[in-house]
Amino acid sequence: MSVTSDGVPRQGVPEGEPYQRVPEGEPRQGVPEGEPRQGVPEGEPYQRVPEGEPNQGVPEGAPNQGVPQPMLPAPSPSRAQPAAATPGAPPAGPHDSAPTAAPARDLRVAAQPVPPARRWRRRVVRASLAAVPLALLLGFLAFVQAAIAPVMRTPGETDGIVVLTGGSERVATGLRLLAEGQARRLLISGAHPEAGLAEIASAAGIDPAPFAGRVAVGHAAATTRGNAVEAAAWARSEEMRSLRIVTAGYHMPRAMVELRRAMPGMPLVAHPVPSAALRAPGALWRPRVWALLAGEYARYLGAWAGLSGAFVPRRETHAT
Secondary structure, X not given: OOXXXXXXXXXXXXXXXXXXXXXXOOOOOOOOOOXXXXXXXXXXXXXXXXXXXXXXXXXXXXXXXXXXXXXXXXXXXXXXXXOOOOOOOOOOOOOOOOOXXXXXXXXXXXXXXXXXXXXXXXXXXXXXXXXXXXXXXXXXXXXXXHHHOOOOOOOOOOOEEEEEOOOHHHHHHHHHHHHOOOOOEEXXXXXXXXXXXXXXXXXXXXXXXXXXXXXXXXXXXXXXXXXXXXXXXXXXXXXXXXXXXXXXXXXXXXXXXXXXXXXXXXXXXXXXXXXXHHHOOOHHHOXXXXXXXXXXXXXXXXXXOOOHHHOOOHHHHHHO
């Protein structure tokens, strides 16, 4: 082993090799900044290891301690990385190709075919959802046409007449039918609690004297459903076998639904009265008229669906 002039052995330098000094200002490779140079006496220059000589004190394959490892760029996922060289194997030639990575496995699940029964149900649901708005629109148009159409009245006598309050024209029509002998008794359903026959007939411009004892005034009803309940109780008490119903034309569909539900099997004759609001010139150009018809149509659908009994006014609750 060679030694320095001071008698210190030169580690990592083969015998016979000249001592290599590190030029002034050159970084000391392999020694971190500020770390002492192990194995080199103080004041001696750093000795380089000749090319091809192993570093003494470092196990084969271990990284050089104190030497920062260079940061390599991350491999691109789209490119296959070459396999690590096997120790002792000859270096790869310029024409040697890198091994190709295995193709990525397709994790997508193939779409399962929809069973015919499920497809048929979906089509039915979609068709139903599209048909409901159309049916409501067509029903409303038919309802409006019936409300504004000329009144078609059924002639003939009945045992009784039921007038559903809501306008003086209804009361006047009912009293006129009674005077003509179309029935023997008349019920005015849904009158104000403090109103009697005299007040009601006077409001309609008719003398009440000829009708004394033939007209009953009901005060219990506050809704169309209440009118039906009140009319059914009156018909049973008077032993009526047929009734003529007098109300406004646009109100007649809902009234007949409630009356038939309250008196199943009872013959009912509709006698609609034209509404003054619908007879006015240019009535169909007024938003208020359309709001009236739309609201009545919605209530008719509720009565047809049996929802009119969900809310019972206090007045009808006390009456029952």
